[in-house]
Amino acid sequence: MCGAHVARAGSLPYQHGVSAPLATLIEERAGHYNRRFVVRLADGASVEAVLYRGDTLCVSTQVGCAVGCPFCASGANGLTRPLRFEELRAQVQAVRAVAPELVRLTLSGVGEPLHCPDAAALVRWALDERLRATLTTSGGPLPKLRAWLLEVPHNGITLSVHAGTEATRARLVPHAPPLDALFATLADVVPLLSARRRKKLALAYLMIDGENDRDDELDAFADRVLAIGAAVHLYAYNPVPTSAARPVSRARYEAAYERLANRGLRVRMSSKARVEANGGCGTLVALRAGPPAPRPAREGAPVRS
Ligand code: SF4
Numbered sequence: 001m002c003g004a005h006v007a008r009a010g011s012l013p014y015q016h017g018v019s020a021p022l023a024t025l026i027e028e029r030a031g032h033y034n035r036r037f038v039v040r041l042a043d044g045a046s047v048e049a050v051l052y053r054g055d056t057l058c059v060s061t062q063v064g065c066a067v068g069c070p071f072c073a074s075g076a077n078g079l080t081r082p083l084r085f086e087e088l089r090a091q092v093q094a095v096r097a098v099a100p101e102l103v104r105l106t107l108s109g110v111g112e113p114l115h116c117p118d119a120a121a122l123v124r125w126a127l128d129e130r131l132r133a134t135l136t137t138s139g140g141p142l143p144k145l146r147a148w149l150l151e152v153p154h155n156g157i158t159l160s161v162h163a164g165t166e167a168t169r170a171r172l173v174p175h176a177p178p179l180d181a182l183f184a185t186l187a188d189v190v191p192l193l194s195a196r197r198r199k200k201l202a203l204a205y206l207m208i209d210g211e212n213d214r215d216d217e218l219d220a221f222a223d224r225v226l227a228i229g230a231a232v233h234l235y236a237y238n239p240v241p242t243s244a245a246r247p248v249s250r251a252r253y254e255a256a257y258e259r260l261a262n263r264g265l266r267v268r269m270s271s272k273a274r275v276e277a278n279g280g281c282g283t284l285v286a287l288r289a290g291p292p293a294p295r296p297a298r299e300g301a302p303v304r305s
Pocket of ligand 1 (some may be wrong): 065066067068069072073074075076109110111112138
């Protein structure tokens with residue numbers, strides 16, 4: 001059951017001879033699909049990591065986040081600092097010690113991975129460890145996005161777009177590149193990618209009630225994506241206590257899916273693991289602020305990924 005219990009995961013030191021371990025699992029909350037961990041770092045700061053379906057670990061790259069998305073618990077208090085490579089690696093190792101079946105990483109937890117100087121080093125280390133690594137980014141700074149698309153050995157990049165117009169983008173993803181600049185970069189870089197790498201690029205759209213769920217907003221987003229040819233991840237929103245943002249109804253979510261798919265886009269809906277209150281964009285850090293907020297109803301609804 002989602003959020004059914006909280007267990008002590010124990011202290012897992014990873015460096016001998018130092019006073020505090022680089023990463024310690026201090027709390028675990030298990031759901032039906034996911035296990036969500038609070039990870040304490042040596043300086044006392046905490047981040048969170050979510051193990052999806054037992055084999056995919058969502059890791060945090062920063063303590064807090066500077067992008068300031070108003071729907072997100074992770075960035076509600078701004079940025080404290082990025083994680084160093086040793087801390088990123090220790091975070092993975094701490095969870096791997098209790099989940100040895102781990103085969104994938106996704107840099108999609110707390111923080112903007114492109115703002116973390118050592119995130120690329122983690123991806124390269126993961127490759128040596130036979131862990132395939134993907135990331136989710138709001139896209140900036142654009143020279144870094146370009147470098148990640150062309151040079152870093154990732155296994156996929158999901159760009160958080162969440163808007164079709166500049167006004168909505170500026171409201172929902174405030175300290176990230178505007179859409180015109182973001183899509184100009186993509187138009188420039190995508191033709192340089194191999195067919196395999198192009199397939200690994202997806203654009204995310206998180207549906208938020210009254211914010212970006214109008215048909216004209218979706219149509220403007222579709223126009224931009226069609227010019228690039230990338231897949232779309234249409235996400236349902238998990239509400240968090242730090243934000244007044246609310247999810248759209250299931251009917252509206254499915255109508256948005258149909259609208260984008262009818263434009264010829266390859267669209268994927270949220271997985272069951274992502275819809276669970278332990279998972280999902282912008283929900284991390286909420287665990288320490290109290291129990292997860294109620295999920296939107298989803299019983300009997302189609303789930304396409
Ligand atoms: S959604 Fe991602 S980019 Fe936006 S504030 Fe949260 S962690 Fe940062």
